[in-house]
Amino acid sequence: MDSTSLIALARFDRAEQLAVARSILDNANIDSVVRNEYTATILPLGDDFAAELMVREEDAARASRLLRDFIKGI
Numbered sequence: 001m002d003s004t005s006l007i008a009l010a011r012f013d014r015a016e017q018l019a020v021a022r023s024i025l026d027n028a029n030i031d032s033v034v035r036n037e038y039t040a041t042i043l044p045l046g047d048d049f050a051a052e053l054m055v056r057e058e059d060a061a062r063a064s065r066l067l068r069d070f071i072k073g074i
Contacts, residue, residue, distance in 0.1 A: 006033065007060040010071055011050040018051050021067055028066055030059045 009032075012018040018034065025032045035052040055063045 005057045006054040007057050008035075008052045009055050009060060009063055010053045010067060012053065013050040015051075018053065021053055021070060024066055024070060025053075025055065025063055028062070030055055030063050030066070032063070 010021060012021065018037070022032055022034070032053055032055050035054060036049060037051045
């Protein structure tokens with residue numbers, strides 16, 4: 001995935017929340033990558049080191065709609 005066209009969709013400081021969000025996107029055939037995944041897991045230091053779920057710019061609107069209810073609930 002070309003990193004120059006990636007948009008940060010959401011930030012997670014808990015690995016299980018990140019896993020569910022990625023699963024939602026995977027089921028919709030939306031590719032995603034995670035920035036700071038291991039740092040967030042090893043050093044749960046809050047928002048500054050949260051894992052960022054990133055998607056392609058062209059998938060961002062659809063991915064955001066899919067995750068809206070999940071993100072509101074956490």
